[in-house]
Amino acid sequence: MIKTTPIPDLPFETFFTYQQVTDFLQALAVARPDLCKLDSLGSSREDREVHLLTLTDFASGAPEDKPGYLIHGNIHAPELSGTHAALYTARQLVADHEQSDLLRKVAFYIVPRLNPDGAEFVVTTSGRVRSRTDRTHLEPNTLYQKDVNHDGLILSMRQKHPDGPFVADPEDARLLIRRKSGSQPPFYRVLPEGEIHDWDGTDHLLVEGRSFDWNRNWSYDWRPEPEQHGAGDFPFSEPEMRHIARFIHAHPNLFAVLGYHSGPNAVLRPPSTGSDDDLDEGDVRMMEDLARIGAKHTGFPVIPVVKYHDDRTRDINLRGHFHNFGYHHLGLFVFEFELGIMEN
Ligand SMILES: [Zn+2]
Known part of the structure; x- marks a missing residue:
């Protein structure tokens, strides 16, 4: 008889500390080692691991040999619901495995807490910081x-x-x-x-x-302060962003990326500067179609990042943003779910 460990419950009463995120991921990996592998992308400034959970049916092939989908959450410190959304996605993919062939065909790479230091500051003090403070x-x-x-x-x-x-x-x-x-x-x-x-x-x-905004620290169209608030000293000045960028470059099997944020409700797609005219027409259609599937399930509107602003009349042109990095540098289909828990 095979001894099975149940997959862990994901409580929604509180946001998770770093230790709770770690415990949940370890419990999931212990419960289904045939589907989950827990690694680290590297260490944060304060020496926490940036956890990476690889999810696929390992018996049907190595993750690198399958199309890869990267999901990350909590790049912005107070957006703790992004961690929960990523953990929920991971748990659901595992729980649904018997009824779905998704994990036999696709490798999911899940980084539920891209900013473990900033999130820990917020979850343990209720203080406010965008990505990290500079003391x-x-x-x-x-x-x-x-x-x-x-x-x-x-x-x-x-x-x-x-x-x-x-x-x-x-x-x-x-x-x-x-x-x-x-x-x-x-x-x-x-x-x-x-x-x-x-x-x-x-x-x-x-x-x-x-203030640092790690979603302005990417190398495509990066601009320094004061032109782009939060940009950092240079592209990938932040070690956590370097870790995930290295991972992305080392995984040419990736075809798409989804980030969980908690600004006003939206399914965001590229571009984050310029207009749709700068993108391949077929890609725009494809990303719009895929984003609409997300919109159908969530009820959120589909919005290009550049139009993600209260009155939608002017463009916000976010420099060094992840969307343009992923799309223009690497041809990835990039999306963000803004879960609407707080102001962004
Ligand atoms: Zn955000």
């Missing part, structure tokens, strides 16, 4: 988030301020709402719990130092 050069008059009273949380504080963008909600003064023209004082601004470095006593404060 190597502290700027004067800058408030750096810190759990000052050691209660395990970085909380927000309201402060009366003539230029503050908020007013108290007339129905419940514990809540703040956006200030509008005609709103009456007092006005408030909101600051995170933390410490002001080298304060000059004025209230001209910046919050956090330099």
Whole structure:
């Protein structure tokens, strides 16, 4: 008799710490070693593994000999639902294996938490950071988030301020709402719990130092600060981005990539700069058709990245973005699901 270990449950009550992500992936790999293999793409700056789960029916052929589909999540630190979505996808592919031949035909490469350090900061403190903070050069008059009273949380504080963008909600003064023209004082601004470095006593404060956005750190059409906010010092200056770029280059069997994010609902496709005219016409049709399948299942609209903006009237032209890197450099069909949990 073959002894089987059940595949692990995926609870949705809380977001996962790094240890919980690791435990879940290990449990899945132990339960179905015929379908799952757990590796690391490399280490993060703070020495956590960037986990890679390879999912395929190994008995039907090596993953490199099959078309490959890469799924990643949580490149942006607060977008923790991306990790859960990637883990859920992995679990579902395993659970459905008996009724589907997908894992016999395709190799899935799943990187559920591309940014383990940033995500750990967010999940353990509730602090806010786009991808990572830079504490190597502290700027004067800058408030750096810190759990000052050691209660395990970085909380927000309201402060009366003539230029503050908020007013108290007339129905419940514990809540703040956006200030509008005609709103009456007092006005408030909101600051995170933390410490002001080298304060000059004025209230001209910046919050956090330099910000990095790892989805602006890719090598296609990369532009430095200040032209592209969050770009980093040079393409692939961030070790985690180097790890996944090396993996992508070493796997010519890849045909498509899906990233999970948590901005306002959308199925995003290339281009992230320019227009559809810069893309092959057949590719646009193919990506649009595939994205529409995602739209049908999610109810989200299909939007090219360049149009992913509130009013859709102007182009946002994100430089060094993953979509253009994947499509223009490597001919990959690239998508992102914006899961809509928070503002992006
Ligand atoms: Zn994002």
